Amino acid sequence: MATVTVSHKACTVNPLKMSQPIGGALAFLGLAQCMPMLHGSQGCTAFGLVLFVRHFRESIPLQTTAMNEVATVLGGLDNIGNAILNIQKRANPRIIGICSTGVTETKGDDVDGYLKSFQAAHPELDDLAVVYVSTPDFQDAFQDGWSKAVRNMVDALVEPTAARVAGQVNFLLGSHLTVADIEELREMAAAFGLHATFLPDLSGSLDGHIPDDFSPNTLGGAGLDEIRTMGEAELTIAIGEQMRPAAEALARKTGQPYILLERLTGLEPNDQLLDCLAQLSDAPVPEKYRRQRSQLMDAMLDGHFYFGGKRIAIGAEPDLLWTLATWLTEMGAVVATAVTTTQSPLLEQMACQEVVIGDLEDLEARATDCDLLITHSHGRQAAEHLGIPFLRMGLPIFDRLGATHRLTVGYRGTRDLLFEVGNLLMANTHEHHPESWPLPGGDHARSQIAVG
Amino acid sequence: MLQNKIQEVFNEPGCAKNQTKSDKERKKGCAKQLQPGAAAGGCAFDGAKIALQPITDVAHLVHGPIACEGNSWDNRGAKSSGSRLYRTGFTTDINELDVVYGGEKHLFKSIKEIIDKYDPPAVFVYQTCVPAMIGDDIEAVCKAASAKFAKPVIPINAPGFVGAKNLGNKLAGEALLDYVIGTEEPESTTPYDINIIGEYNLSGELWQVKPLLEHLGIRILACISGDAKYHEIAQSHRARAAMMVCSKAMINIARKMEERYQIPFFEGSFYGISDTSESLREISRLLVERGAPAELLERTEALIQREEARAWERLAAYKPRLRGKRVLLITGGVKSWSVVAALQEVGMEVVGTSVKKSTAEDKERIKEIMGQDAHMIDDMTPREMYKMLSEAQADIMLSGGRSQFVALKAKVPWLDINQERHHAYAGYEGMVDLVREIDKALYNPIWSQLRKAAPWDAREAAQWLP
Structure with a gap:
């Protein structure tokens, strides 16, 4: 405890924390054919972009509503609409994920309301999914932005259903999991004959592969159709406490059960996961995991x-x-x-x-x-x-x-x-030396003998 | 106040690009209007930080939410020969309460904590969008803190939404002019004192040039701002002459120092052999004009002759290996011709160069060097770049980090020549290093392996079994 x-x-000195909007943006980078966008000044996006480029060593699709001083003060809702139209024209993604920033939250733009009327006025964009998440920079941190973005993806994209497909399982993944971690989980699920959907799935988009052609959007990740049918899974497994809101949103929407594993490093948590997969698939734990x-x-x-x-x-x-x-x-x-x-x-x-x-x-x-x-x-x-x-x-x-x-x-x-x-x-173990084990009093005691 | 400063910067008479504009155009400012959903690049705050963070012994305090510093600190490559304080990230990390009640007290307390704990010669306070919107008056806070703690606390008023990086560079320059330059007197001066303005010592590039100046007995009174100490900049108004590196970034400092302190300046570059020589000549000429003994000119010529010969000799080794290799050069274009000349000298063919930020004069110069049908690229989308590279129209691309993966994913060698780069390319040494890096990139054995198809995809299947 x-x-x-x-x-x-x-004064914060040498920040550990990064901001909420780029946590949200990274979650959107785990969706296929997606263009994430920050609703803020172009610098908000540039800093996040450079950070991700340096970490992943990949091109990062990340746009901005490019708020200038006037738009910031008078309200920048039209910038969102213009940005969506521009992105649609130039990159033609299937999903646009929008995160607000400190700049736009200080003014308090009603983005949800605006998007409704914008979409109603633009029926030609019906095939384009837009997910918005409110992530002011002056609250919370990176992990929270990720968590809220995934919750909103579930709310906006998953279709309510009572249907269940046997052998279908969802994984909701926290921001602390790497591409290699996701690949490991995919392999595990497959070893039990389960069909798994991962949300978000950075292993498709930021695993550092060489695509056959150039794309301005994410190169892979969880696909829109796949996300829509997540309600049909028998079970959702959420990894990391930050995924609880998304798991609950999914349960609310589809009545689907979920379990939450707080971590997957260590002996016992993996025993639990494999046991759970074995029960779900009604198959024994494969020999390779026993080994x-x-x-x-x-x-x-x-x-x-x-x-x-x-x-x-x-x-x-x-x-x-x-x-x-x-x-x-x-x-x-x-x-x-x-x-x-x-x-x-x-x-x-x-x-x-x-x-x-x-x-x-x-x-x-x-x-x-x-x-x-x-x-x-x-x-x-x-x-x-x-x-x-x-x-x-x-x-x-x-x-x-x-x-x-x-x-x-x-x-x-x-x-x-x-x-x-x-x-x-x-x-880094320290080598011992002759003075490693001094008696209490040490030098003092010895010098008295010498004098005596 | 800030708006006046911005207009003043836009009216900069020293800027060649500006002089060709109409009044109306000038009022609109330097940057193209940003397009939502199709914009890229840093904000004014980013530009201000890039320009001033190289001052090594100052505490750089960012007043804003965590994004502005938390997402970006310790990621710029300026090197220091002394203090490491500039690499410490300081931010007020303002929260919701600050947004509601104002962040001025929070800022004042932060300044106090920094002075108590780190005792720097000065604190630079950077304004950002959110506190600017809620009306935090950082000038007033800095003034009060300066008085209270008897220490310079300098406001840098360049919140991100006022414009792009370049504007931020200039607003940072204005802050130095208003609050720092001329506030202290140097212990002694010499007829050989110069300022170098607009050089950030990225990857230590200043140190590729400094030995040349030292050899001539020329002292850098202040470099603004690479590897600089606060006091050097405060005393820089006593220099005899100045060189302005990288024209667009800090022209206002150079011109206003000439106006206020009669320090003549010239615009030069340390990229490329001939440019380096030309810059050394110009520094010496200005110093002699200002009263340094004329023999400096002869010594300069002797040094140039010796160092140029040494550089060409080293470059000659690469000529047979690089002859005919085709380079695509995407630099932001500020002075790409100076690099073009050097690449041509080792026999490389420049198949295209970007001119996005070049002036008409620059373009003329490129035509002179590359011929009338020089392939000048104004603005290339990543898709076009990828196409050009994957169709093997170039053997190597030199660019900034932004387009790095466009080249690499097309399996084309790439070299970073932007500000995040890890290699230093200034002066004679730098040009030799650049060519060596190009050679290393081009001849790395990975390329032949990567371009071969997997055997099962190859047209003629290999026979493995007997």
Whole structure:
């Protein structure tokens, strides 16, 4: 059980947090033939775009309503309509996902109302799905923007139905899962003969593949038709607490049951997932997962020596923090410092004394006696100051290759992460020297003998 | 107030592009009206931050919601020889309550915390859209904080929605002119003191040029703003001459420093061998005009001769490997001809160059170098670029990061020549490095592997089995 503290500094130093609208935009990047757009000044989009380009090393489709000073003050609803028409003409996507920003929320544009009348006035756009989500920059954080965007996708796109298709399952995925994680889940579902839909699905759009032709929209992801029929699944599995609102929205709309798994790193959560898939498909757990489970147990046996008692400092968004902190604690490490970006029901249950909603300055100040620092790439300066090993986790990771292909779910992903963290801890074990075990009093006692 | 500043910047008489405009056009400003749903690029705040963040020992405090700093900090490549404070991200991260009640007190407290904890020589406060909308008066807050803490606290009033990056560069320049330049006196001056204006020391490019100046006994009193310290900029009004690098970004600083402090300036570039030489010559000429001993000119010529020869000698090795290779050059176009000349010198053929931001004069110059039928590209969509590259109309593309993946996905070598790049390409050293990087990119063994079809897709199937 942890005490949740909100950092009371006036000035945020070295932000851990990123803004809500780009969290929403990233969720839209997991839809096929989609063009995400921020309703704000062009800079709002440019910053998000550069951030994603650096993390994914891919072109990022992301548009802007390009609000200037006049439009901002007088109201920029027409900019939305013009933007939709322009995007339709130039890129012709199937879905446009719109996130508001601080600029437009300060004025308080009624975007929902505007979109209704705009769409009524433009029947030629009937085939184009438009999803809007309100994500002011001055509230909440990246993970919340993602969460709200997925909830709104469900609300806007999934069709109500009572029909159920056997073997059909939905996964609602939190923003902390990588492309490799999604691919692992897809493989698992297929191994049980299940047909799975993933929302959002970054593995189709941002997995770094080479398309046959140029496209200005997302290169893949969850397709519109697929999303519409998500109500026909037998079960929805939500991964990460942030997916609860979307899971509930889906349940409300279709009466479909859901289960929520808070994390998929570690032995037990994967036991639960596979057991659930086995029951759902009425098939035994395939041999390869039994083998992987055994490998993970062996890795835990080999690795636990290096984790025991190690003090870890983590800066991450709530769901990623929960995943890492819980798993590291299960490995015998101590989460000495936890800093996060936004509220979550999980924070109080975290396996550490205190969770601070704060920044990387807070993390650095509390990590002086730690053995490992875990946060996104912006922690590089703190790790350097502290002189301790540094594991990059989360987003952005811009100074390493392959951030999206990092697997940390499933038995296999847990095993690989265990080796990675274990190796960092092992490489940093301190060699002993003659002065390692001084007696109490040390120098003082010896000098008295010399004098005597 | 801000509107007056913006109009003033738009009226900049030193800008060549501006001089050719009618009054009406000028009033509209430099940037094309942005089209919703079809716009790209940074905002004025981004531009202001790019221009000033290279000042290394200052605390750069962004007053706004988390997006403005949280999504963008520590991502610009300006290098420092000393303080690291400029890489620390400071922001008020304003919340809903600030939006309702105003963020001025929050800002004031933030300034105090920074001074208490980090004690920088100055704090720069950047305005952003949301506080500008709710009426936070950052000028007043900065004035009060300066008085209270006896430390310069400088307002940079360039909220994102007033315009594009380029306007932000200029508004940042105005802030330096209004609040920093001329506020301190240097301990000593020499007849060899210059300012370099509009150079950001990206990837350490200033350090490719500085040894040349030092060899001539020329002192950079202030570089605005690459690897600069606050006090250097405050004292920069005592320089004898100035060089303005990258014409469009900070022309207002150069021209107004000439007006106020009689510091003559010229516009030059350190990209390309002949441009570097020309710039060195011009610096020396201006210094001699301002009273430095005339022998500086001879020493400059001697240095140029020696360094040019050394550079050409090193470039010669690449000539047989690069001869006839076709380059597509997409640079934003500011001075693409200076790079064009260098690439031609090693035998490469420039099959197209962008002229989006070039002046008529620049275009004439390109025609001179590339011939009358020079392929000048005004604005190329990514789709057109992809088509051109995938049809193998170029062997390599040089551009900024934005179009990086258009080239790479077309399996065409690509080299970053924009501000996020990791290599330094200034001066004689830089041009040799650029050519070396082109050679490395072109001859990397991956290309032949990537362009081959998978065996099962190949026209003639391979026989694996006996």
